[in-house]
Amino acid sequence: MLDVDKNKKLNMPDFYPNIVRTGTIPEGSCFLHSILKGLNRNNYSTMSKSDKAKYITKLRDNISESLSLDYYRNNMISISSLRLSAKLSNFLKNLYDFIEKPEDYLKKNNSTDFLVEIINSNNVVFKMITTVITQDEFANIIQIPFITSSHTIDEYIKNYSTSLYQLFAQKLNEEEVKISDERLEICKTKIKRFCESICNFIVNKQFNKYKKELKKTSEWASDLMFQLISDYLDVDVYFIDINKKDVYVDHLIKRNRPSVVVGWLNENHFENIGLLLGDQTIQRLFSPDHPFISKIKEKI
DSSP states (O other): OOOTTOEEEOOOTTTOSSEEEEOOOOSTTHHHHHHHHHHOGGGGGGSOHHHHHHHHHHHHHHHHHHOOHHHHHHHOHHHHHHHHHHHHHHHHHHHHHHHHOHHHHHHHOSOOHHHHHHHHHTHHHHHHHHHHSOHHHHHHGGGSHHHHTOSSHHHHHHHHHHHHHHHHHHHHHHTTOOOOHHHHHHHHHHHHHHHHHHHHHHHHHHHHHHHHHHHOTTSOOOHHHHHHHHHHHTOEEEEEETTTTEEEOOOOOOOSOOEEEEEEETTTEEEEEEEEOTTSOEEOOBOTTOHHHHHHHHHO
């Protein structure tokens, strides 16, 4: 790990000549520091270390405030669905515990207002579901590929609702319960509304929690956050693994924008990557068709 703003040649002659890595502030926001070193907005490169830290604090506040629920639901499916799945699985298990032994559950848990609200507004659904579907089946259904491969939160909720209804219908059939098509359609509608109410509540709560995390300069900018940062700063980001001296294959959506290259070091730190020019200056911002960027694209 290099000291802040210290430059060192990254020897990759077989790939591209005169590659240089530059040290960044080692904190949870080092990914942002690496990009800003390349963009040099507001003369970032000439700022003191303390001013750079202040700049990042303000930037992360702005990114957090700019994040809409729509973007979170539809453009950050990796993190929004991951958080939804984790909370939904736990919620569904708690739901059964609450229904079976409400007094015991209330003694151990204080935040049950939403459970009560959901049960009161979906009482018929619970009688339907809990009669034929076990707690494990109910909680584990969200792990099937049909749901986990969803591309947006709306699709996730729709697939979850469909899968839950299909399991419900299958259980009725296995137990040879006779029910009219009309009543089955009513069941389907009630299950759909039930799934939407639970999932949307969790998504909204996790969205607000994520916005708070975005503001913390110590919060690690994982690959789940990269696309958001890339889009907010309107820049395409490419990666080089400094240890392996090779291109790191990422999954960011590139939009033919000005580009920066970031170095991935020791699996826990980011540095800026540039090119040393003949006049000893370092180029850090590249056009999308620059030979260096084109070479990285070929490797990807």
